Amino acid sequence: xxxxxxxxxxxxxxxxxxxxxxxxxxxxxxxxxxxxxxxxxxxxxxxxxxxxxxxxxxxxxxxxxxxxxxxxxxxxxxxxxxxxxxxxxxxxxxxxxxxxxxxxxxxxxxxxxxxxxxxxxxxxxxxxxxxxxxxxxxxxxxxxxxxxxxxxxxxxxxxxxxxxxxxxxxxxxxxxxxxxxxxxxxxxxxxxxxxxxxxxxxxxxxxxxxxxxxxxxxxxxxxxxxxxxxxxxxxxxxxxxxxxxxxxxxxxxxxxxxxxxxxxxxxxxxxxxxxxxxxxxxxxxxxxxxxxxxxxxxxxxxxxxxxxxxxxxxxxxxxxxxxxxxxxxxxxxxxxxxxxxxxxxxxxxxxxxxxxxxxxxxxxxxxxxxxxxxxxxxxxxxxxxxxxxxxxxxxxxxxxxxxxxxxxxxxxxxxxxxxxxxxxxxxxxxxxxxxxxxxxxxxxxxxxxxxxxxxxxxxxxxxxxxxxxxxxxxxxxxxxxxxxxxxxxxxxxxx
Numbered sequence: 001x002x003x004x005x006x007x008x009x010x011x012x013x014x015x016x017x018x019x020x021x022x023x024x025x026x027x028x029x030x031x032x033x034x035x036x037x038x039x040x041x042x043x044x045x046x047x048x049x050x051x052x053x054x055x056x057x058x059x060x061x062x063x064x065x066x067x068x069x070x071x072x073x074x075x076x077x078x079x080x081x082x083x084x085x086x087x088x089x090x091x092x093x094x095x096x097x098x099x100x101x102x103x104x105x106x107x108x109x110x111x112x113x114x115x116x117x118x119x120x121x122x123x124x125x126x127x128x129x130x131x132x133x134x135x136x137x138x139x140x141x142x143x144x145x146x147x148x149x150x151x152x153x154x155x156x157x158x159x160x161x162x163x164x165x166x167x168x169x170x171x172x173x174x175x176x177x178x179x180x181x182x183x184x185x186x187x188x189x190x191x192x193x194x195x196x197x198x199x200x201x202x203x204x205x206x207x208x209x210x211x212x213x214x215x216x217x218x219x220x221x222x223x224x225x226x227x228x229x230x231x232x233x234x235x236x237x238x239x240x241x242x243x244x245x246x247x248x249x250x251x252x253x254x255x256x257x258x259x260x261x262x263x264x265x266x267x268x269x270x271x272x273x274x275x276x277x278x279x280x281x282x283x284x285x286x287x288x289x290x291x292x293x294x295x296x297x298x299x300x301x302x303x304x305x306x307x308x309x310x311x312x313x314x315x316x317x318x319x320x321x322x323x324x325x326x327x328x329x330x331x332x333x334x335x336x337x338x339x340x341x342x343x344x345x346x347x348x349x350x351x352x353x354x355x356x357x358x359x360x361x362x363x364x365x366x367x368x369x370x371x372x373x374x375x376x377x378x379x380x381x382x383x384x385x386x387x388x389x390x391x392x393x394x395x396x397x398x399x400x401x402x403x404x405x406x407x408x409x410x411x412x413x414x415x416x417x418x419x420x421x422x423x424x425x426x427x428x429x430x431x432x433x434x435x436x437x438x439x440x441x442x443x444x445x446x447x448x449x450x451x452x453x454x455x456x457x458x459x460x461x462x463x464x465x466x467x468x469x470x471x472x473x474x475x476x477x478x479x480x481x482x483x484x485x486x487x488x489x490x491x492x493x494x495x
Contacts, residue, residue, distance in 0.1 A: 017190035024186020043163030130164035302353035318345030
């Protein structure tokens with residue numbers, strides 16, 4: 001991951017990071033609220049050695065000896081032996097080890113100054129224990145450092161030079177400091193979690209990753225838009241939105257796949273469900289109808305049909321009745337929400353959907369529809385869960401394969417590509433759907449969003465039947481207009 005990838009990651013995962021920071025503040029607040037208030041008192045001792053002469057060598061060696069002893073004395077200050085001495089001195093009924101646990105020792109760097117700090121819930125008790133340490137510790141050192149069987153004085157002595165001193169304010173808890181530490185720790189944990197999630201994530205997120213696992217022409221990218229769940233027909237209800245413009249680019253690139261004008265039946269499918277294929281299909285149908293083509297949407301997903309619901313039409317009659325001979329196409333086809341757009345819904349749910357779409361009747365039906373419509377868009381089931389999707393892809397003249405960014409793993413997308421290759425489906429384009437990268441899908445976002453804010457869109461006059469006039473400001477690209485547009489992936493990026 002590059003620095004830009006990390007910045008994009010922080011922008012995409014800001015909710016996780018903020019939530020972790022708030023959680024850290026809450027936990028720190030709980031600790032502050034329930035932690036006992038503690039006070040601190042300290043006493044400072046000077047460690048020195050007894051010198052028999054005043055030579056510089058002896059003085060240097062004595063200094064080294066003092067510094068060496070100081071490191072060992074830090075353990076004595078918080079040990080059981082001194083704790084027992086303090087309990088005896090103050091006449092306490094406490095456990096000596098409990099008293100010793102309240103003592104912490106520190107050494108000033110490159111000095112022979114030893115500081116003992118006592119923390120306790122009572123300021124008076126903390127000061128008393130510090131005073132007892134100042135009295136008992138020098139005697140303990142003298143006893144330990146006195147030469148055996150000798151009348152000589154101890155080689156090392158400890159002298160109180162400061163204290164006991166009581167801190168005027170409580171040392172624990174410190175609300176502002178503790179809350180700040182909690183916030184910082186929470187934000188750090190949030191960043192780590194976000195990076196780990198991205199590192200361990202095997203889903204396809206970018207067009208580069210998509211090209212590796214599904215090496216087919218990129219028809220375009222559609223950015224994440226939460227309103228699609230409630231307003232699926234964004235080409236009708238939000239025609240000047242950025243996602244609508246991205247869809248028009250996809251429509252133009254679908255046309256670029258049909259350079260020889262032989263592609264009439266196009267199946268729209270995905271690797272697994274919930275990748276937005278039905279939403280893409282109905283909006284692609286609207287874009288093609290608005291461009292002047294006579295379009296039929298066939299609800300080929302007989303298990304979980306959604307196209308009729310998105311178009312606001314009935315799914316009670318349709319394809320299954322035509323295939324079983326109970327009705328003709330003219331009896332069940334429905335007019336769509338736009339001129340030149342019609343729907344052949346799924347009809348009653350059959351017990352054998354795979355057998356129905358693989359039947360000779362399905363092939364004959366598609367052959368008939370090729371003669372009647374400029375474009376037939378088939379909403380096919382996902383390829384991996386069931387066999388229906390691959391059967392419809394083989395019957396179609398072309399396939400639009402959609403991948404939901406950050407949702408489908410690369411392994412599943414690669415498997416779907418291999419299935420299409422094995423089945424001999426060659427004319428395939430891919431759409432990266434619901435991408436969260438701000439650079440994808442919003443090619444004309446600023447321009448069209450600004451136009452939407454400043455003025456309501458003026459509906460263009462309905463084009464005459466058979467014409468290819470697009471109602472938007474961007475006309476449908478012609479294959480002869482620019483040789484660079486012959487590459488669908490390039491055309492998708494230029495749009």
